[in-house]
Amino acid sequence: MPRPKSKEELLSLATNNFKKLFEIVNSFPRQKQLAEYIFDNNRDKNIRDILTHLHHWHTMVMDWHTIGMKGETPHKPAKGYTWKTLPAWNKKVWEMYQETNFETAVQLINKSHKQVLNIVNEHSNNELFEKKKYKWTGSTNMGSYFISATSSHYDWAIKHLKKYKKSL
Numbered sequence: 001m002p003r004p005k006s007k008e009e010l011l012s013l014a015t016n017n018f019k020k021l022f023e024i025v026n027s028f029p030r031q032k033q034l035a036e037y038i039f040d041n042n043r044d045k046n047i048r049d050i051l052t053h054l055h056h057w058h059t060m061v062m063d064w065h066t067i068g069m070k071g072e073t074p075h076k077p078a079k080g081y082t083w084k085t086l087p088a089w090n091k092k093v094w095e096m097y098q099e100t101n102f103e104t105a106v107q108l109i110n111k112s113h114k115q116v117l118n119i120v121n122e123h124s125n126n127e128l129f130e131k132k133k134y135k136w137t138g139s140t141n142m143g144s145y146f147i148s149a150t151s152s153h154y155d156w157a158i159k160h161l162k163k164y165k166k167s168l
Contacts, residue, residue, distance in 0.1 A: 004147055007125040011117060014146075017154035018113055024161045025051075025106075032168060034102055039160045043087075043094050047164075050157050051105040052097035053090065058112035061149040065119055068136025113150070120146050 004010040025033065025047055036045045044050050060077065067074035075081075081089040097105070120128065120143075127133065128143035137145065 004143065004151065005129065007120065007123070007128050007143070010128065010143055010147060010151065011120060014113075014117060014120075014150035014154070017151045017158065021154050021158055021161070024158060024165065028165070037164050037167070039164070041090075041160075043091055044160070046102075047161065048100065048102045048105045049094060049097070050160060051102075051109045052100055053093060054153055054157055055105065055109040055112045056093045056096070057149045057153055058109070058116050061145050062112070062115060062119060064136065064145060065142070068134055068142075071135070073136055116146060116150055 004013050028047070033047050038045060039050070044053065064074040064076060077083065077086060077089050100108070123142065128146070129141050131141045132139060134142060
């Protein structure tokens with residue numbers, strides 16, 4: 001499916017890609033779910049790392065939304081980081097979750113995925129997809145942030161996990 005252009009498409013693709021993600025995760029034998037594997041990004045070393053990365057980006061977009069909807073400008077991607085320094089930020093995110101076990105990672109991403117979809121559901125199509133409607137979204141629209149944190153990010157994870165599966 002092409003990039004969502006409506007609330008309905010966003011919710012559908014986010015839901016479907018999340019389901020696909022967990023179909024792949026659950027298709028691995030337990031030992032492979034926990035095993036180390038070096039993904040292409042030289043950062044993520046196992047499925048838990050992928051899941052916590054996605055979870056953290058959910059929390060980030062929810063924070064941006066909360067701050068932005070108050071009329072304030074959130075730090076994007078995070079305070080002290082820019083989009084050009086995103087690899088350094090993602091490495092820091094990776095470090096934050098190294099003590100998190102696989103089961104907790106699954107719980108975290110399931111919870112944050114639902115929370116993100118709840119926020120999307122609170123908005124109209126116009127609120128999500130009108131460009132420059134909110135100061136905090138800059139020249140784009142709010143929906144783009146939610147697409148990036150859900151369906152597009154799930155695509156990224158699915159590709160990594162499929163590659164891992166082929167290597168087994």
